[in-house]
Amino acid sequence: MASAAVVKRANGGMKKGEEVEGQQKLTSAQGLIALLDEDDDRLRACALKQLDEVVPDLWFEVSSSIATIEALYEDESFGERxxxxxxxxxxxxxxxxxxxSLTYALCAGSLFDVTEQSDYVQTIVGKCIDEYMKQREKGEISxxxxxxxxxxxxxxxxxxxxCLEDGQLEQAIGIALDSCHLDLLRTVAEHGQFxxxxxxYALRVCQNLIVSRKFREKALRLMVDLFKQLDQPDWIVISQCLMFLDEAAAVAEILTNLLGQDSDSILLAYQIAFDLFENEQPQFLSKVxxxxxxxLKKAEQPAETAADGEKPAASQEGAEPMEADQEMTGAAEGAAPAEKKEKPSSEEKESDRKVNKLLSILQGDAPIKLHLEFLYSKNRTDPTILKNLKSSVETRNSVCHSAIIFTNALMHMGTTVDTFLREHLDWLARATNWAKFSATAGLGVIHRGQLSQGQFLMAPYLPSDGSSGSPFSEGGAxxxxxxxxxxxxxxIRDFLLQSLRNASSEVVQHGACLGLGLATLGTDDEEVFEDLKNVLYTDSAVAGEAAGIAIGLLSVGTGSxxxxxxxxxxxxxxxxxxxRGLALGCALVMYGREENADALILQLCQDQNPILRYGGMFCIGLAYSGTMSNFAIQKLLHFAVSDVSDDVRRAAVMCLGFVMYSQPEQCPHTVALLSESFNPHVRYGVAMALGIAxxxxxxxxxxxxxQVLSKDAIDFVRQGALxxxxxxxxxxxxxxxxxxRKKLDKIVSDKHEDVMCKMGAIIAVGLIDAGGRNVNIRLRSRNGFPRLLSVIGMAVFTQxxxxxxxxxxxxxxxxxxAFIGLNENLDMPKFSVVSKCKPSIFAYAEPVEHANNVLTSKAPTAVLSTTAKAKARAAKKEDAKKSTSEKGKENADSNKMEVEGEAAELEAAGDEKKEEGSKPKAEATEEQKENPTRVVPAQEKHVHFLAGSRFTPINENAKSIGIVLLKDNEPGKELEVVNIPVNTEPPASTEPPPPEPFEYNSALD
Structure with a gap:
């Protein structure tokens, strides 16, 4: 009773029914705090309970007695610890x-109610989960x-x-993955009935948010198991996960199993192969x-062995499976071998055709051919733009001359159209020395993908026995x-390797090293490595730089x-x-290795040589490519603001783009402050980081x-911004x-503009219309995985x-x-998709109307004072004529009345025409796009497959972009196939000859 009286006094004399209301109105907690010093445990417990209720409002008073409260918890004899x-x-x-706060919340045990909807509970629970995740992640990494x-x-x-009870399964997935608890992830999947x-959603979290590569691999292995437990396993997703795990044998098993099933499964196998090709993992595809x-060879071998216990003939060297079959069946049945040979087995032929198609996709022949045909047939390059660039730039300016040649190569990338070079051979021949090297190399960009006729096209420039050509042309070729x-x-591996061995000029060695690195990319070929190392050890600056980069390309992503x-x-x-070449090469070797590259990153970043620290920045960017790793971002930002070398600072900012391209919306906020740096190299890095991400x-x-950086006072900053x-x-x-586009025209035509900025504008003209206006930069595949070729190509381009x-x-x-729809025979059927937006929004740019439009817009036309006076006199005379004609009209009223009816009709017709002209026809709100067609990334969400169409995608979740396999819902109906008029075979003799070798003209210097 005494304790109840004390509590009542502390509560201000409130009655029992008024306690809650009274506690809410308390303006001081001093009375309750005083009870904490009582000897009676019941009083202290009651005071703690009351203080717990008023602490959100009176915590500043309670905090003064925090030591007393802690002492109560530490008193083991106290019942309400x-x-x-x-x-x-x-x-x-x-x-x-x-x-x-977290420490004492843990000590509170069950009294800490995680279901309470208060800021305190949510904050502490979040802190608790974060702490738990840190410890789990630390253990997972170590x-x-x-x-x-x-x-x-x-x-x-x-x-x-x-989370499970409330049905918040996505939050439960987050807890499971962030805390590195795969058992919990399986529990969520089972709770959600797969x-x-x-x-x-769980797969997307695994790809984008898991920091540790080691744990990500474990999570993806679990995702493979979970996707297999679906009623209809998603083999496309499973194959993508297995690709990341580098399990080529498992992918090959999936493909061969699908090939042996119905037509839908065969289409699915082809679709998986095309999707794997899009991820640009050449060595993985080679293994598959x-x-x-x-x-397939193993499956073709006879299952039964010979009666004498010997191995079946099919497994012996030099014996074909078909011959073995004939021998065995002939001995048993007494049938003549000739009769067996007459049975070619149509099923086996069909099986061979399916296998050959699958291998042509995996080895790149089919997709490269399709892309080549698409780029050629849909080429919308405007030749007038190039002519304007050529006429706007002084011939003696070698930098801009080379930039225009590069722009032409970009604009015609993969289209096989080299008309501009053929038409301007005299102008092209002005390129000398390394400019000639670059000009010849540009042909490789234009004819990219011409695998069957590459050497034929480049034959006039390639080194040969007894040739006395320019080493710059040979190296460029x-x-x-x-x-x-x-x-x-x-x-071409052997040809390039032999050319490297025979090269006596460092220029030819330079070109051979770069070509060999690209051709053998990712193979980690020991023979090629030894030859590149020999070139490196000659200590030739020009050849050694290319050898260093080539070694990086050869072993890219291997962590060798x-x-x-x-x-x-x-x-x-x-x-x-x-x-510098070796530093970049080291970064290429560590592409995608993440924490496995940390030792090399530390070594490069701590080196006294700024060039190696420069390589360290690229090592961070490429090793953590597209991961959004906090470690990588913090490291790069640290060097961006603290390193003494401008080159290192520029590279550090630039490489933020490589780390953040998976979430591009984060990049502008990260680099916004750096864009205001006093250091122009940092500002240039910001521009390139934004371009990459x-x-x-x-x-x-x-x-x-x-836009702000494009107006910078420093020329190379403007170049990077453009x-x-x-x-x-x-x-x-x-x-x-x-x-x-108008801004670029103005910069190019301005004779007073800096050369560096003008060069950037010319390159920008080529990039904005690259590949005949049918290509885009994609550093990440549609399935969410980094694209090796694209990332390393961008990294080397920045050099x-x-x-x-x-x-x-x-x-x-x-x-x-491109959207390219294919049937089971890998033919393109006549097929349409609908784009539910106005055609003009994503249409190709209108062609330039006439040549030299750049030049005509250089400056406003000057008007002389005498011309102005003459115009004024002419205007006065015109006014006088008008007044005379009005008087004449009054005298002609009678004539007008005679033809009034006819005039009225003509006037009405004229009004109708005017209305039609003033009100243009409303543009259609959608359009049908025929297979194959261009679908730009921003247009993807507007393009849909037509309902009730004869052809539907075999993949239910297929997007309207890329190469899509189509199921024929009316197989018996006659099929119309799209034929693209492009010849990918070696050109006939009627084709125009390739450009002549460049010759140096000293009179032009």
């Missing part, structure tokens, strides 16, 4: 001490078993169960194709072959220990060019920053691009800062934005 811990937790929360507080885990488990949308061939056969260079030899020689050589998005935030702007605006609606010929690597990230 958990209540004291909860009160202490709330006080520390209001004081901003979240770590202390591989060590870390003891985690059981109370911490209990709260996470309670929160997880609450819902496909839920699993797709080898496994497919092995599995070898480089062109590499660009033409990038990652598909088995055909070749980096040790590369770094050792980088420290020994005195040539900066070689050191936001390529093809047209993002407004990125454009706002680039190039980056063209990358961001690539294939955007013409309403967004037209103003930028044009030091060496202009490397700018041709820009052709690697440029990918056709």
């Amino acid at each position: 958990n209540l004291a811990a909860l009160l202490a937790s709330k006080v520390f929360y209001h004081l901003g001490e979240l770590q202390e 591989g060590e078993e870390i003891q985690i507080d059981s109370r911490l885990e209990a709260i996470v488990q309670r929160m997880f169960k609450r 819902d496909k949308k839920l699993l797709t 194709s080898d496994h497919v061939e092995k599995m 070898l480089y062109a072959l590499g660009l033409m056969h990038c990652d598909k260079g088995k055909v 220990d070749k980096t040790e030899q590369m770094l050792a020689y980088a420290h020994d050589t005195q040539h900066e060019k070689i050191t 936001c390529a093809g998005t047209g993002m407004k935030e990125a454009m706002n920053i680039l 190039i980056a702007t063209s990358m961001v605006l690539l294939q955007q609606p013409e309403s967004k691009v037209s103003g930028f 044009y800062w030091y060496w202009y010929p490397l700018s041709y690597f820009m052709s690697l990230p440029l990918t056709p934005t």
Whole structure:
């Protein structure tokens, strides 16, 4: 009774029914705090309970007695220790001490209610989960078993169960993956009855948000198991996950199993192969194709062995399976071998055809041919633009001359159209020395994908026995072959290797190294490595730089220990060019390795040589490519503001684009402050980072920053801003691009503009219309995985800062934005999709009306004073004539009355025509696009498959872009196939000859 009286006095004398209302109106907690010093445990417990209720409003008073509350918790004899811990937790929360608050919340045990909807509980639960995740992640990365507080885990488990009970399965997936608990992820999948949308969300989280590569691989293995448990397993998603896990044999098994089933499964196998090709993992596809061939050979072998216990004839060397079959069946049945040979087995022929088609997709022949046909047939390059550029730039300016040649190569990338070069051979021949090297290399970009006739096209320039051609043309031709056969260079590998061995000029060695690196990309070929290393050890600055880059291309993404030899020689050589080539090569070797590259990153970043630190920045950018890793971003930002070398700072900012391209919307906010840096190299890096991360998005935030940088006082900053702007605006609606085109025209035609800025404008002209206006920059596939060729191509392109010929690597990230529908025979049927938006929005840019439009817009026409006076006199005379005609009209009233009826009719007809002219016909709100067609990224969401169409995509989730396999819903009906008039075979003798070799004309210098 005494304790009740004391509590009543502390509550202000309120009655029992008025306690809650009275506590809410308390203006001071001093009375309750005084009870904490009482000897009676019941009084102290009651005071703690009352203080717990008023602490949100009176925490500033309660905080003065926090020591007393902590002492109550530490008193083991006190029965309400958990209540004291909860009160202490709330006080520390209001004081901003979240770590202390979390510690006491854990001590409160079950009194800490995770279901309570208050800011305190949500904050502490979030802190608890974060702490738990950090400890779990630390243990996952280190591989060590870390003891985690059981109370911490209990709260996470309670929160997880609450998410399941409330049906918040996506939040439960987040808790499971962030806390590195795959058992919880399986529990969520089972609770959601293996819902496909839920699993797709989990897969997206695995791809984008998991920091540790090691744990990501474990999560993807689990996702493979979960997707297999669907009623209809999603083999496309499963194959994509297996590709990331580098399990080629498993993918090959899926493909061979599908090939042996019905027609729908065969289409699905082809679709999987095309989707895998889009991810640009050439070595993985090569492994898959080898496994497919092995599995099929194994399946062809007879299942039964001979009666004498010997191996079946099919497995013996030199014996064909068909012959073995004939021998065995002939012996058993007494049938003549000739009769067996007359039975070619149509099923086997059909099986062979299916296998050959699958292998042609995996090996790249089919998709490259399709893209080549698409780029040729849909080429919308405007030749007038190039003619205007040519006439706007002084011939003696070698920088702009080379930039125009590069622009022509970009604009015709993959189209096989080299008309501009043929028509301007005299102008082209003005290129000398390294400009000639670059001009020849440009042919490789134009004819990219011409795998069957690459050497034929480049024959006039390639080195040969007894030739006395220019070494610059020969080196450029070898480089062109590499660009033409990038990652598909088995055909030309031996030729390039022999050319490298026979080369006596460092220029030819330079071109051969670059070409060989591209052709053998990712193969880690030891023979090629030894030859490149021999070139490196000649210590030739020009050839050594290319050899360093080529070694990186050869071993790209392998994490090979070749980096040790590369770094050792980088420290020994005195040539900066070689050191830079090796530094970039090391970064290429560590592409996509993430935390496995940390040791090399640390070594490069701590090196005293700024060139190697420069390589360290690219090592971070490429190793953590597209991961949004906080570690990588913080490291790059640190060097961007603290390094003493401008080159390192520029590279650090630039590489933010490589880390962040998976979430481009984050990049502008990250680099916004850096764009205001006093250092022009940092500002240039900001421009390029935005161009890399936001390529093809047209993002407004990125454009706002680039617009400011394009007016910068420093010429090379403006250059970078113009190039980056063209990358961001690539294939955007013409309403967004037209103003930028006019700006480029003005810069190019301005004779007083700096050469560096003018060069950037010329390159931007080529980029904005690249590939006949049918390509875009995609550093990430539609399935969410980084595209190896595109990323490394962009990385090497940025080195044009030091060496202009490397700018041709820009052709690697440029990918056709095509919708190509195929049937089971890999033919293109007549088929349409509907674009539910106005045709003009995503239409091709209108062609330039006449030549030299750039020149005519250089300056306003001057008007002389005498001309103005003459115009004024002419105007007075015109007024006088008008007044005379009005008088004449009054005298002709009678004549007018005679023809009044006819005039009225004519006038009415004229009014109708005027109305028609003044009111243009309303533009259609949608259009049908015939197969194949261009579908730009921004248009994807507006393009749909027609309902009730004869052809439907075999993949239910297929987007209207890329190569899509179509199911024929009316198989018996006659099929009309699209034939594209392009010849991918070696040209006949009637074709015009290739450009003549360049000759140096000294009279023009």
